Amino acid sequence: MGRMDNQRHDLLTVVVACFNEADSLPLLHPRIRRALDGLEGVASRILYVDDGSRDATWQRLQEIAAADPEVALLRLSRNFGKEIALTAGLDQVTEGAAMILDADGQDPPELIPEFVARWREGYDDVYGTRVAREGDSWLRRGTAAAFYRVIGRLSHTPVPADTGDYRLLSPRVLAALRQLRERHRFMKGLFGWVGYRRVALPYRRGARVAGRSKFGLWRLWNFALEGITSFSTAPLRIATYLGLLTALVAFFAGIVVVFKTLVWGDRVAGWPTMMVVILFLGGVQLIALGTIGEYLGRLYEEAKQRPLYLVDAWHAPAGVSSAPQ
Numbered sequence: 001m002g003r004m005d006n007q008r009h010d011l012l013t014v015v016v017a018c019f020n021e022a023d024s025l026p027l028l029h030p031r032i033r034r035a036l037d038g039l040e041g042v043a044s045r046i047l048y049v050d051d052g053s054r055d056a057t058w059q060r061l062q063e064i065a066a067a068d069p070e071v072a073l074l075r076l077s078r079n080f081g082k083e084i085a086l087t088a089g090l091d092q093v094t095e096g097a098a099m100i101l102d103a104d105g106q107d108p109p110e111l112i113p114e115f116v117a118r119w120r121e122g123y124d125d126v127y128g129t130r131v132a133r134e135g136d137s138w139l140r141r142g143t144a145a146a147f148y149r150v151i152g153r154l155s156h157t158p159v160p161a162d163t164g165d166y167r168l169l170s171p172r173v174l175a176a177l178r179q180l181r182e183r184h185r186f187m188k189g190l191f192g193w194v195g196y197r198r199v200a201l202p203y204r205r206g207a208r209v210a211g212r213s214k215f216g217l218w219r220l221w222n223f224a225l226e227g228i229t230s231f232s233t234a235p236l237r238i239a240t241y242l243g244l245l246t247a248l249v250a251f252f253a254g255i256v257v258v259f260k261t262l263v264w265g266d267r268v269a270g271w272p273t274m275m276v277v278i279l280f281l282g283g284v285q286l287i288a289l290g291t292i293g294e295y296l297g298r299l300y301e302e303a304k305q306r307p308l309y310l311v312d313a314w315h316a317p318a319g320v321s322s323a324p325q
């Protein structure tokens, strides 16, 4: 039985998106280095993507690359957000597998050998699933749980709960991802869309080693909207059903009103009821319009066909001299 893969099992690139991580990187790099040195039979590289940082991240990265010949660097022209920074990094991995890590040490590099072991067993998408979220507040945990429940119900693409971007992707998954060029990139959904053989790897998610989270509640809320609108059209359907339901209720209410007028006459009462109905319907209409607008706006963004990101600077490891594609 043949499988559609021409996979190299001997090359791994660790991809790290960094945005204002000058304090964590010097702590993180030695840990990644140690984990990779412990791997047997797998050559490895590390690719740091500087997502338009405004602190000393790029300097720190250059120092790291000067001391470590297996480090490649990519700097984007501005801050594009984590999803795009990861896309830019993964685009560069044209050989072997890729391992995605956060720059803040929340995804322990010490587990890389376990990810690689699953890859060698034949899995294509080995994703880390959090059994504990030590660095997160109860609010963050609660909203995350609610989000996974909603997206699990609405989306036809599997998005495993409590799973982030901490994962290993096989060469054929990377090749597939390169074909998905949508601008609104909800990576967890894209990974799920690709499919192939997937396996979860449970881990304890610790707190950041330095600095603070870039994802406040407002950004997370927008991230959740992104996820839902990118992978489900259910909100549009909900708007339709809401409309149908209101029309049905209005129809029966109309019958009652006509009946009452015929039997008891019209005494011009019911002004409060009318206001309530008008306000309610106005609200429902605005919500439905807004929902359509969300999708329309995304369609507009896609239609512009802009490049996903622009590269400002590039540092290739010794022996590799190709410019980013």
Ligand code: UDP
Pocket: 016, 017, 018, 019, 020, 021, 051, 079, 080, 081, 082, 085, 101, 102, 103, 104, 106, 212, 213, 214, 215
């Ligand atoms: N990140 C990025 N671009 C951004 C925001 C974040 O590349 O615009 C990176 C950040 O440097 C880190 C990862 O994405 O490596 C996760 O960010 P963070 O730790 O702030 O998120 P959290 O862990 O709180 O979800």
Ligand code: MG
Pocket: 102, 104, 106, 208, 213
């Ligand atoms: Mg973090």
